[in-house]
Amino acid sequence: MSGSCSELEPFALRVLGDSMAPEFWDGCIVIIDPGSPARDGAYVIVEYEGEHIFRQLRIESGRHYLKPLNESYPPVELAGPYTVRGVVIQRAGRRRSEHKHYD
Numbered sequence: 001m002s003g004s005c006s007e008l009e010p011f012a013l014r015v016l017g018d019s020m021a022p023e024f025w026d027g028c029i030v031i032i033d034p035g036s037p038a039r040d041g042a043y044v045i046v047e048y049e050g051e052h053i054f055r056q057l058r059i060e061s062g063r064h065y066l067k068p069l070n071e072s073y074p075p076v077e078l079a080g081p082y083t084v085r086g087v088v089i090q091r092a093g094r095r096r097s098e099h100k101h102y103d
Helices: none
Strands: 011-014 029-033 043-048 051-060 063-067 082-092
Touching (some): 051 082
Antiparallel strands (some): 011 029, 043 051
16 A cells, blocks of 8 residues: 555545445445544444455444454454554445445
């Protein structure tokens, strides 16, 4: 994830795969804010074990998990160090009615 953006400047990513369906379909565009706090329930981009992963952050009894919305995929417990690269603040769709804000 390199580019010409400032480290704290929002950026866009295209969703790959169906692990976050039905809220985020394969190919949809999400806007990421690297400066937003990652709270329980937020949709985040996390760097973990050398990969960048898009999931919902869940915090339960002090343990941190990355939860997919598609139940065909298992949640991932963040057992080691990880870095939140940003929080999804908007989903863009083909039509204006498909745009959604997450704040």
